[in-house]
Amino acid sequence: MSTAFAPPPERRLFGIGLALVAYFVFTGIDSSAKWLGQLGFPLMQIVFLRYVVHLALVSAINLPQQGLNLVRTGNLRLQILRAVAMLGMSVGNFLAVQYLPLTVTGAIGFTMPLILCALSVPMLGETVGWRRWAAIGVGFIGVLVIVRPGSDAFHPASLLALAGTASSAFYFIFTRRLAGVDSPATSQFYVGIFSTLVLAPFALANWVWPDSIDGWIAFFAIGMFGFVGHQLITVAYGFAPAAVIAPFPICRSSSWRWPAGWCSTNCPISGFMLARQSSSAVASISGCVSVSWPSRW
Numbered sequence: 001m002s003t004a005f006a007p008p009p010e011r012r013l014f015g016i017g018l019a020l021v022a023y024f025v026f027t028g029i030d031s032s033a034k035w036l037g038q039l040g041f042p043l044m045q046i047v048f049l050r051y052v053v054h055l056a057l058v059s060a061i062n063l064p065q066q067g068l069n070l071v072r073t074g075n076l077r078l079q080i081l082r083a084v085a086m087l088g089m090s091v092g093n094f095l096a097v098q099y100l101p102l103t104v105t106g107a108i109g110f111t112m113p114l115i116l117c118a119l120s121v122p123m124l125g126e127t128v129g130w131r132r133w134a135a136i137g138v139g140f141i142g143v144l145v146i147v148r149p150g151s152d153a154f155h156p157a158s159l160l161a162l163a164g165t166a167s168s169a170f171y172f173i174f175t176r177r178l179a180g181v182d183s184p185a186t187s188q189f190y191v192g193i194f195s196t197l198v199l200a201p202f203a204l205a206n207w208v209w210p211d212s213i214d215g216w217i218a219f220f221a222i223g224m225f226g227f228v229g230h231q232l233i234t235v236a237y238g239f240a241p242a243a244v245i246a247p248f249p250i251c252r253s254s255s256w257r258w259p260a261g262w263c264s265t266n267c268p269i270s271g272f273m274l275a276r277q278s279s280s281a282v283a284s285i286s287g288c289v290s291v292s293w294p295s296r297w
Helices: 012-038 043-071 076-096 102-108 111-124 130-147 157-178 184-205 213-239 249-265 271-291
Strands: none
Touching: 012 043, 012 076, 012 102, 012 213, 043 076, 043 184, 043 213, 076 102, 076 157, 076 184, 102 157, 111 157, 157 213, 184 213
């Protein structure tokens, strides 16, 4: 039996603000995963670190105050589905970033708002206005330019990034449905405990300890970024509908992954990349303005 948890009042701009901060923090997850992969850490250990540190932080912060109330949920099935979706998002994205620049995986992430908006209609009963569809459509055109399917530049890892993106859309849908059912701390606990238990046998079988300072930093940072980012996004979806927040991952992809990718991998800056990211930034601004139109959400 879960404890009573009153849903927060709807405050869309506040929810959008929290989501923007969360997407900025998410860039640290991808950068840490990319860095650990370049240092030779096995993929399963990277994903495991993402969740075991997350679980340790959730438990350390909330168990002393909440005790067993932390594990009581009003919808266990939905919590498990949310955890599965998040694990799929992590595995797909962490695999993809081992083969693709962060800017490319971020660009593929433009499809997430499209999927999320489409799912929010039947699964959440939300209304998606034409301005949001237009903003998302601009971003999706940018994806086709960057991924270039059918050309020699296409990499199969793009499909892994797309699968991770689809999983993330389901994760955000389930996050919205759990708003008002369980507290953000409870939702965070179930994500951490589920993925930790599932991944432990695979990660511990080929465990590697860091042998450098930067390795140790990324070793713990990946879970810390995950905990903070998903705590913020869970709270954000309690304040605003999924379709309202949906276009804003564009800011993460266009504005924040580019410098993060350059810093973590020293990826050279080409003229095409500058043009690509400039067009993505324009799409971000137009999307944010159209979604935030005061007369109609």
